[in-house]
Amino acid sequence: MNTEIPTVVVVDDNATVRALFQRSTENLAIELHTFGSADDADEFLADQKPKLLFLDIIMPEKDGLTYLQELRRQPLHRDTPVIMITSKDYAQDRTVANELGALEFITKPMPMRAITDIILKYINKDNHY
Amino acid sequence: MANSYLRFWGVRGSYAAPFPTHLKTGGNTSCVEISVDDKILVCDAGTGIIPLGNKLAAQQKTKELVIVLTHYHWDHICGLPFFVPAFIPDWKIQFYGPGESILEMKQNLDSQMQAPYFPVGTETWMAQIEYIEPSQRVINVGSMQIKHHSVHHPGITYGYTIDTGKKKVIYVSDNECQFLDKSIKQKMTEFSQEEQEMFEAMNREEYEYELHAIKDADILIHDAQYTPEDYETKRGWGHSCYVDVVNSAIDAGVKELYLYHHDPYNDDNAIEKIYEESIKIIQSRNASLKCHVAREGMEVELD
Numbered sequence: 001m002n003t004e005i006p007t008v009v010v011v012d013d014n015a016t017v018r019a020l021f022q023r024s025t026e027n028l029a030i031e032l033h034t035f036g037s038a039d040d041a042d043e044f045l046a047d048q049k050p051k052l053l054f055l056d057i058i059m060p061e062k063d064g065l066t067y068l069q070e071l072r073r074q075p076l077h078r079d080t081p082v083i084m085i086t087s088k089d090y091a092q093d094r095t096v097a098n099e100l101g102a103l104e105f106i107t108k109p110m111p112m113r114a115i116t117d118i119i120l121k122y123i124n125k126d127n128h129y
Numbered sequence: 130m131a132n133s134y135l136r137f138w139g140v141r142g143s144y145a146a147p148f149p150t151h152l153k154t155g156g157n158t159s160c161v162e163i164s165v166d167d168k169i170l171v172c173d174a175g176t177g178i179i180p181l182g183n184k185l186a187a188q189q190k191t192k193e194l195v196i197v198l199t200h201y202h203w204d205h206i207c208g209l210p211f212f213v214p215a216f217i218p219d220w221k222i223q224f225y226g227p228g229e230s231i232l233e234m235k236q237n238l239d240s241q242m243q244a245p246y247f248p249v250g251t252e253t254w255m256a257q258i259e260y261i262e263p264s265q266r267v268i269n270v271g272s273m274q275i276k277h278h279s280v281h282h283p284g285i286t287y288g289y290t291i292d293t294g295k296k297k298v299i300y301v302s303d304n305e306c307q308f309l310d311k312s313i314k315q316k317m318t319e320f321s322q323e324e325q326e327m328f329e330a331m332n333r334e335e336y337e338y339e340l341h342a343i344k345d346a347d348i349l350i351h352d353a354q355y356t357p358e359d360y361e362t363k364r365g366w367g368h369s370c371y372v373d374v375v376n377s378a379i380d381a382g383v384k385e386l387y388l389y390h391h392d393p394y395n396d397d398n399a400i401e402k403i404y405e406e407s408i409k410i411i412q413s414r415n416a417s418l419k420c421h422v423a424r425e426g427m428e429v430e431l432d
């Protein structure tokens with residue numbers, strides 16, 4: 001059994017989305033870090049590789065797809081598992097995200113169950129208590 | 130002519146519409162020239178940039194301009210292969226747009242002029258061509274200060290705020306506004322009470338972001354491609370219904386709204402009806418917003 005607590009990172013400018021992730025994961029044995037922008041997340045991600053990284057596509061300054069491109073150029077994040085958060089499931093965004101190795105999309109408004117399900121799908125299920 | 134002005138060279142979305150029934154509005158695709166004290170900023174390079182290029186090539190006052198692109202869909206870049214100043218040696222043209230690197234921006238523009246799509250490539254451009262580093266968040270063109278924000282449209286797409294020193298002009302050619310609001314309303318019954326409350330808060334925040342992006346604009350040029358009937362079948366295509374645009378502009382305290390990126394399917398009569406309905410919304414809300422249809426050749430003083 002893997003005893004290491006997995007780290008999950010959420011980058012979304014919408015504070016309610018970040019609160020929704022906090023609320024949804026209260027009963028999961030994960031370490032959740034949330035950030036309001038790519039700039040805010042930069043320092044943390046400079047030397048931390050999360051088990052799962054959620055990136056919002058539309059953010060005021062640096063968008064999630066451009067940020068993912070930047071992260072992929074860093075050896076640490078070449079294969080960091082990423083899920084995109086979006087309001088709209090545009091085919092073109094999906095193509096770009098897939099090319100950058102994003103695992104899937106989660107679409108707003110996402111019920112809390114959808115958040116826990118997708119996290120459990122990608123982390124060790126033993127971390128659920 | 131005023132020292133500072135903006136001029137609509139192309140007002141259509143999606144594809145050029147040079148049909149007799151459409152020409153009161155205009156048939157060329159997205160392109161707006163903003164000129165402040167002879168410094169030229171061009172927003173988008175749809176077919177409208179072709180007549181702009183012809184005008185610029187015929188004058189001697191300036192040989193320099195900056196082109197900001199909202200995104201790389203054809204209707205926003207397809208005028209570049211025919212943009213005459215790019216082929217004249219003493220011109221300097223700078224590009225800025227979405228992308229992670231200069232290389233990516235350059236490739237996006239190069240590819241539409243590669244064989245078999247076009248007989249000559251961008252290597253035949255004789256002007257001094259430069260790409261502004263996309264990580265640069267503020268660019269300056271003379272006294273104009275330009276910032277971008279992300280908008281809702283397939284692929285990474287920008288809206289631009291241009292502060293001329295005297296006017297705040299906001300250019301949002303392609304944007305599907307108030308999308309989340311409709312998604313939440315559609316699914317509301319599926320959610321728990323707690324989720325419903327959080328989604329309502331999420332929606333308010335999202336709307337605040339949309340309003341913040343266009344807040345207090347003196348001039349807002351905004352995608353108004355669809356009627357409510359169009360939007361029933363084209364939701365999620367990345368364009369706005371004019372009803373949402375007018376309401377957002379009122380809520381954001383915009384002074385003048387130019388309905389833009391007209392659907393090529395809509396002839397002059399259809400666009401006149403959109404305008405009339407927009408005025409009714411403004412009157413029904415007792416708002417002071419001035420609303421216009423962006424028409425090709427229309428010039429707006431910025432002094």
